[in-house]
Amino acid sequence: MVKHRAARNTTIHLDFTVCNTEDTLAAAIQALQGSRTIFLDCEGEKLGLKGGCLSLISLGMPVPDAEQPRIYIIDALVLTVRTLRPIFAILETPDITKIVFDGRMDHTALFFRKNTKLRMQNVVDLQLAEVKSRARRGEGWMAQRTRLSPYLPANEVKRHVALYEEVHKLAGLEQVVREHQVDVPQEQLTAKANFTHKNWIKRPLSRTYLQYAATDIALIARLRAKFSAEGYLADAGVLAAQSLRYVNMWTHGPQPLLGDVYKLHALLPLGILILDDVTDEAGKYCAGCGRTLAQDCFSASAWKRARGRSCLVCRAIGVRLEWKDAFRRAVGKSR
Template sequence: MLCNSEHLLDEALNGLLSSCRIVALDCEGHDLGRSGGTLSLICVRSISPASLNTIVIDVLAFSRGSSSLKRLFALIESESIQKIVFDGRMDFCAFFYEYGVYMKNVLDMQLAYVERRIARFSHRSPNEVHMLAGMASCLRENGITASPKESINHRAWLVRPMGKKHLSYAAHDVELIEAIYNVFHQRGHIRTSLLEQSQRYITLWSDFQPTTGDVYRSNAFLPLEVLVKNQALPQDRMCRGCKRKLSVMSFPSRQAKMCFVCHAL
C-alpha cells in the first residue's frame, strides 16, 4: 500500500496503531543517513499481529509539518511498539538528523545474525573484530527461502513518480526482515540482551552524522563494544579513526591511536 497523501497515511496508521505490537521497518533514500542525504521511503509491515500488507510511505509527498508524518514518527519513537530492522544505523541517522526523531525499542537482525555466526565457532569471542554480512548471506546461511531481489538504480530514489520496480524492491526488503525475524524467533536466536545491543548499534553515530566516503564510520566490520560492553572499564579513549570513545581494551596497545577495527582498515 503506497501512502502519498495525508488521508492514505492516516488510514494506514489507524490500523497499525490500534493493534500492532511489533513491526518490520526499513528505509530507502539517496545517501541514506549521511550528511547531505535524503530519506525517500519508509516501509512498515506489522509482524504482531501478522499482516499481508506492507505500507510504503512516500516521505517526499509530505511537508515537514505534516500531522500524519508526525503520527508516523511517534510510532518510530514509541517504546511500546517494537521495530525490527536489519542494520538500522542509517535508518536511525536519517530519522535523527533529518527530522529530529529518535528511534527506540529496536531489535536489529544483523546483530542477531552476527551472534549466531560467533556461536558456531567456540574459539571466537564477541570482543574480537567481526565481519558484518548482508541480508542475502543471512537468508542463505539460515535456510530462509526468499525470491531474489531485483537489480535497481539506487540513485533514483528521489525520482517522482517512483517506478513500480523501486516500490516493489522497497516493500520486498521489509518482507525479508519479517521472514528473518520469524525464523530467528522460532529457533530461539533472539536473546534478551539483543534489545540493549541493538540500541547501542543503531545510535552509534548520534554524536555526529556520517559523511560519504568515511571508511571509519562505514565499513564491513562490526563496531567494537556493541555486543559486549565492559562496565568495569571507562570508555574514555577517543579513536582517531571512528571518533568513538572506547575502553582501553578496544585498542591494540596503550599507545595506539586507533581501535582494533579502524587499525584493521
C-alpha cells in the same frame, strides 16, 4: 489509499499500500498504532549521509495466519515533517517493537531529517542477532577468519590472531537470508542484487522501486520468524539494548559523510555488544571512528599512544586501505 500488487511474473507476490497523501497516511497510522511489532526499512539517495535524501519509510506489521506482513510504503519526500510526526511517534514509543536489519543509516536519516532528532525506542536489529548467532551455530575462529579474509589480507589475519579475535565481518540482508536458508526464491535475491539505486528521489517512483522497498520488509519479516524459531532472539532485553546502541551510533555527533571509510565499512564496530557505556575517563578516543572506547578495543601499543590511536576495527580498516593501495600501484606498474 492506493494499493499495489506485485507483477505476476515476480517470485514473491506482495501487496503493499503507498501512502503519499494525508488521508492515505492517516489510515496507515491507525493500523500501525494497533500493532505490537513493526518491521522498518528506509530507502533514499546516500541514505543517512550528510547531503543525502530520505525517500521512503517502509513499515510492515504482522498479520495473523498470513505469510506476508501488511506493508505500507510512506513517501517521505512528498509528505511534510508535520504530517509524518505520528509516524515518528510510533517509532519512538517503547510500546511497539521495531524490527530492523542494520538500522544505523535508517535511524540516522530519520534523526537528521530537518532536525527532527527522532530517537527510536525498543529496537531489535537482526544484523546483530546474526553475528551473535554464529557462536551458537558452532562457528569458531577458523570460520571467523574465513569471513574476514576476503575483506582483509588472509596472511595479515593469520599472523595477528589476537588483534582480530573481536573483529567480525558483517553480512548483508541477502547473504544472511541465504546462509540461514530462509524460504525465499533464489531469483528474488538475484533481482535485488542487480537493482540500481539511482532514482529514489524521482517522482513518480516506478513500480520496480516500490516492489524493492516492499521486498526488503518481507525479507526482514521472514528472517525475524526464522531467528525466532531458532531461538536467536531469546535474549530479547540484551539484544534490544545492544540494538539501541547500534542504531544510535551516528546520532551523537556530526552526520557521516560520503567516503568516511572509518564509519562506512563492513566490520562490526567495537563496543556494541557490551551493555555498559564507557566514560571519557575510563576509555580513550579513537582517531578513526571518533568514538570513546574501552581498553580492550585497542592494541596494547595503541592504548599507550598519546594521540592518533586507532581501535582494532579502525586499525583493520587502515590495513585494508594500505592493501588496496598496494594492489592498485602493482597493477599500475604492470601496464
